[in-house]
Amino acid sequence: MNAELISEWIAAGFILSGTSLTLLSAIGLIRLPDVYTRSHAASKSTTLGVLFILLGAFLFFWINEGYVSIRLLLGIFFVFLTAPVAGHIICRAAYRSNVKLADRTVHDDLKKYMKAD
Amino acid sequence: MLNFMLQLALLCITISMGILVYRVIKGPSIPDRVVALDAIGTNLICMIAVLSILLDTSMFLEVILLIGILSFTGTVAFSKFLEKGEIIENERDL
Numbered sequence: 001m002n003a004e005l006i007s008e009w010i011a012a013g014f015i016l017s018g019t020s021l022t023l024l025s026a027i028g029l030i031r032l033p034d035v036y037t038r039s040h041a042a043s044k045s046t047t048l049g050v051l052f053i054l055l056g057a058f059l060f061f062w063i064n065e066g067y068v069s070i071r072l073l074l075g076i077f078f079v080f081l082t083a084p085v086a087g088h089i090i091c092r093a094a095y096r097s098n099v100k101l102a103d104r105t106v107h108d109d110l111k112k113y114m115k116a117d
Numbered sequence: 118m119l120n121f122m123l124q125l126a127l128l129c130i131t132i133s134m135g136i137l138v139y140r141v142i143k144g145p146s147i148p149d150r151v152v153a154l155d156a157i158g159t160n161l162i163c164m165i166a167v168l169s170i171l172l173d174t175s176m177f178l179e180v181i182l183l184i185g186i187l188s189f190t191g192t193v194a195f196s197k198f199l200e201k202g203e204i205i206e207n208e209r210d211l
Contacts, residue, residue: 008118008119011119011170012118012119012122012123015122015123015126015167015170016122016125016126018126018163019125019126019129019130019163019167020129022129022130022133022159022160022163023129023130023132023133025133025156026132026133026134026136026137026156026160027133027136029136029137029140029152029153029156030136030139030140035146035148035149035152038140038149038152038153039148039152042152042153042155042156043152046156046159046160047159049159049163050159050162050163050166053126053162053163053166053167054162054166054181056166056170057166057167057169057170060170061170061175065175067175069175069178071178071179071181071182072166072178072181074182075162075178075181075182075185078182078185078186078189079159079162079185082185082189083155083159083189085189086155086188086189086192086193086196087152087155089192089193089196089197090148090151090152090155090192090195090196091148092196092200093148093195093196093197093199093200094146094148094199096199096200097147097148097199097200099146099148
C-alpha cells in the first residue's frame with residue numbers, strides 16, 4: 001500500500017458515501033408525503049452528500065497532484081451556508097401560499113400565529 | 118478501481134437526478150418543483166466534481182461555485198415570487 005493508493009481509497013470512500021446520501025435524499029423526495037418533509041429530506045441530506053463529494057475531490061487533488069484548490073473549499077463553504085437558507089425560504093413561501101400539510105399531520109403550531117397577524 | 122467507483126458514483130447521481138426530474142414533472146404544488154430543482158442543481162455540483170476527478174483536470178472547479186451561486190439565487194427569486202407575487206419591489210412607503 002503506497003500513499004497514492006491509500007489516498008485514492010480515501011477519496012473514493014468520501015465520494016461513495018456522498019453519493020449514497022444523495023441517492024437517499026432523492027428517494028426521500030419521492031416517498032415523503034408533503035412539501036415540508038420533502039424539503040427536509042432535500043435540504044439536509046443533499047447538502048451533506050455534496051459536502052462529502054467536494055471534500056473527496058479536494059483530498060484527491062491535494063494528495064495526488066499537490067494542488068490545493070481554494071475554489072473547492074469556497075464551494076463547500078458556500079453550499080454549506082446557502083442550502084439550509086434556501087430550504088427555509090422555500091418552506092416559508094410554501095406555508096404562506098397555503099400549501100396543505102400531509103393528511104397524517106397531528107399538530108400545526110404556526111397556524112394561530114399566522115392568524116394573529 | 119477508482120475509475121470503477123467514480124463511474125458507479127456517476128450512475129447513482131444520474132439515477133437520483135432522474136427521480137428528481139420525476140418530482141419536478143409530477144409535483145403537486147409549485148414549491149415541490151422548486152425544491153426538486155434546487156436539489157437537481159446540487160446534484161449537478163456533485164456530478165461535476167466526480168467528472169473532474171474522472172477526467173483528471175482542475176479546470177471545472179469554477180463551475181461548481183458558479184452553479185452553487187446560481188441555484189441559490191434562482192431558489193430565492195422563485196420563493197420571493199411565490200410569497201409576494203413580485204421579485205423586485207418598486208413602490209416605497211414614504
